[in-house]
Amino acid sequence: MTTSAKMTSFWFRACETTLLVLVFLLPTAFFLKTYDGMAIKSTIFEVGTIVLAFAWLFKGMERGRWELPETAQPLALPALALLAWTIIRFATAPRQIAALPDFLKQVLCLVTYLIVLLEFGGVQNARRLFGWITAAAWIAGLYGLCQSLGLDPLSWKGAFGQRVFSTLGGPDSLGLFLALCIPLTLAQWLDPERDSFLRWTDMALLLVLLMNIGWTHSFSARFAAQRVCLATALGLPLFFPSRNSLKTTIMCLVMFVIIGMVSFAGGGQPEFFNEWSHGFNAARALISQSPWIGHGPGSFAAAPSQDGGAFLRMIAELGVVGGALWLWLLGSLAAAALGARRRFIKEGALGESCYTAGLCAATLGLLACTQLTPGPRSLFPDWLLWPLAGMLGGLTMLARRGAFVSVLPLPLREAARHKLYAPAFAIMLGLVVFPIRWFDSEIEHNSALACANAGDWQGAIAHFEMVKPGAESFVAAQYGKANAFLALNKPADAINAYAALEDLSPDYSHVHYQKALAYAKLQDWTDAVASHEIESKLNPSFVTNYDAWSQAALKLGDLGAAEVAADKAAELEPSEPSHKAVLAEVYAAERQLAEARKHPTRVGKGRAAGTKKPQG
Amino acid sequence: MNCQSVVNVEDLYAEGRLSPSRTASVRAHIKECASCSARLKDELLSLKGPSASAPKDLKNRMKALLAKIETEEPPPQAKPWAFDSEMWPVVTSIAIYLGLALLLAWTVPGAPSQRYGQAGTEAQP
Structure with missing residues (x-):
């Protein structure tokens, strides 16, 4: 041979x-x-x-x-x-x-x-x-x-x-x-x-x-x-x-x-x-x-x-x-x-x-x-x-x-x-390095989650940043990093990180909901409401989003939207008392507004309690 | 096609197994290249061999061989589960795999898998 x-x-x-x-x-x-x-x-x-x-x-x-x-x-x-x-x-x-x-x-x-x-x-x-x-x-x-x-x-x-x-x-x-x-x-x-x-x-x-x-x-x-x-x-x-x-x-x-x-x-x-x-x-x-x-x-x-x-x-x-x-x-x-x-x-x-x-x-x-x-x-x-x-x-x-055999001759x-072996081996090893680095990224991602679960948000961000593009958890790591900024009370950084994430995967997980929370921290109620609305279209059964949307709409003064969102949350989880509380808050605001229209001099004085919807 | 391409496929060409389109390109090359033509001629001759007929006593030899095989006791069947020399590569591979796995599990730094424990990082409103 x-x-x-x-x-x-x-x-x-x-x-x-x-x-x-x-x-x-x-x-x-x-x-x-x-x-x-x-x-x-x-x-x-x-x-x-x-x-x-x-x-x-x-x-x-x-x-x-x-x-x-x-x-x-x-x-x-x-x-x-x-x-x-x-x-x-x-x-x-x-x-x-x-x-x-x-x-x-x-x-x-x-x-x-x-x-x-x-x-x-x-x-x-x-x-x-x-x-x-x-x-x-x-x-x-x-x-x-x-x-x-x-x-x-x-x-x-x-x-x-x-x-x-x-x-x-x-x-x-x-x-x-x-x-x-x-x-x-x-x-x-x-x-x-x-x-x-x-x-x-x-x-x-x-x-x-x-x-x-x-x-x-x-x-x-x-x-x-x-x-x-x-x-x-x-x-x-x-x-x-x-x-x-x-x-x-x-x-x-x-x-x-x-x-x-x-x-x-x-x-x-x-x-x-x-x-x-x-x-x-x-x-x-x-x-x-x-x-x-x-x-x-x-x-x-x-x-x-x-x-x-x-x-x-x-x-x-x-x-x-x-x-x-x-x-x-x-x-x-x-x-x-x-x-x-x-x-x-x-x-x-x-x-x-x-x-x-x-x-x-x-x-x-x-x-x-x-x-x-x-x-x-x-x-x-x-x-x-x-x-x-x-x-x-x-x-x-x-x-x-x-x-017959079709051939591609070299x-x-x-x-x-035989001289081609060296460069071919180098290419193979170069390609093999990628999955190994991505595996290392998976370990970093897991360490980041461990830090986040322990409340060490800075540590979590450091680990999330080590996750390399191409790794399966890369997009999840960008999401985790943005969430960590939000937890650290850095809403502006969080919004930037969510925007970077949206470039990669526009509708990833609950990104619009999380972004709305960041806007809410900046008291940008218009953008917060807009983000909640997108989230509700993507995840219509995500109840927490409706509660937060209702609150943001209230702050914005859009009582109609606040009521629709609170109603939806109460409809999805009728036995959950927190949704009723949000709905009561919306009704109270509506009642207050109606009263203010009737008696302009009493604007802002007192808030009625209860969940009964105002008439008219 | 160049000469080296013809060299790399000439065994298939000589056996008549090359696809028709590739055969045509080899033939076109041979027509123009004297050295390839000569080499392929030799190759075809060597395949044909010095004698085209079988030895005269081949039939008898084959019959004798078959009779001998029929009368002989069959060799003991190898037990696939027996630990013989063929098992060594398998055992060695498993040992290397287990060794590497343990080394990886103990030496690579990192936290225990979070999937089988707590929730993710989503902030609560």
Whole structure:
């Protein structure tokens, strides 16, 4: 073997190892010195995908060419088109800093899909990938078991009450991840080359998965499990038209019935569907503003809104064009899977059938959970869709005819190509520094919140200022800094900070309400009332805003607006006495004004008490 | 295409696996470049090999080999859970990961995660 061939093989191994480490670490890693213990997953994902992409580039560099087999083209071209459209829309979209973390995620997910599709097509690769995912499921499941027994030694013990959240940091995400592992474990169990001992462990893992899903006490997790099981029950028999299919179908249907019974036995449905309805309306409003080309990737993060499903979100961000490209990719994958199914059955390729069936069920289940209906939104397990889809595409390539390979040759001699390693490594390390610095920013953001919670506002501002642009918490840190200025009784500084925040994300959280409070401290009642009004349009159910708006309008002398705002607060929370007190104050002012009009000489003397509205 | 690009794709060209458009550009280059033309000719000849026919006793040798394999006892199946030399990279990776994780958790300064404790920074009216 020549040195170049050895190096090519080395870079392939580097690609493979990085992918396997990613699928293992993303579900298992957490770090409890950032606000959200899951921030480490973003860092691992970004660093890992950068390394994966460069290992793939180095492999091509070593060989002197990058290949795109003819069989991969129908699955790679839609992804490449979607990637190009995402980049173009980001480059032309406003508010790029706030949108950057989300944009990077979208790009890196597509890169993962393409590399897995091009490099990991064989059934051996599928076995390895499934093995590492189920190993992570074992760790998550066993930690969940410990949590359910009250044996969690870590500081986040009881963060979700009795609900199990394990290494995924949230019951919904845990439920979805474990639900996805059901078809993967079943596929391993059906693999004819699987060792009998490992088949027993598969059965044990299925039990652990189902128990943990139940312990999450999460409607969305149970709902996700139901959809994944349905996809499994429908998908597996398609690939096994012999005796195996009956076994599989019975197993899947039994699981489906059990989970179906559990799903509707628990609570949580109304909140779940209510959230979806809000998210759907928010996405629809955004889509109607720019239906064709969308608002740019990451614009949902820049203009925070509830989610109505990732597909709606994609149309809001990338427009109908992006949605059409996504459907093209999905359609190509579905067509490839159905084509492969026929070929595998015909040729008796049982191993390939098992893993293609498992991947189909998991991908379909994940799509049903994240794209088309509401569900847990987090980097992991959402990211898993991409390597699984890439692996599915890679397996289906085995069943396609087509011998040609499109190549992009690197017109350099071997020695010259080797000289490229140094700058390429420097670029890779330079890119890896960003996620590490952003992770450091997450630690600073958490320290700032700790200072704020302890009342050390100066310390909080110092930490908030250390948060770097591009970090997920950057916009939140600007908001926190402005709030800290307000708490320090520096309303002018706070208003400047809120204005800077509005440049990044115009409607972030309760920015208009907070800004109104700062104006109120400066006794600028006109601007305070205007800010409260904007806040009420963005968050119509935010009661505290109506109380403060009513007070500001009173100071301004706009009794009509004060009454409307106080009425709204009392309507939203009829049992809350503070709203009645504000309303009484407004009525008293109105009565006083009416009296002053009747008897101009008595203006300003005395205030009537009570909440009865003046007549006339 | 330049000479080096042709060198980097010539194995695919010789095997007839290069896409039609790229094949056309390689052919166009070969027509103009004598050295590439000569090298590719050698490559194609080497692929064809010195003799195009199989050895005469190949069939018998294969039959004997298959008979031997059928009569032999199958080798013991490797136990995937057994701690053999193939497990070392996995064990080493897990040890490195755990070591790094513990190092990171203890050495990186910072406050305990605030999400699982108190509220945020919003000032009250």
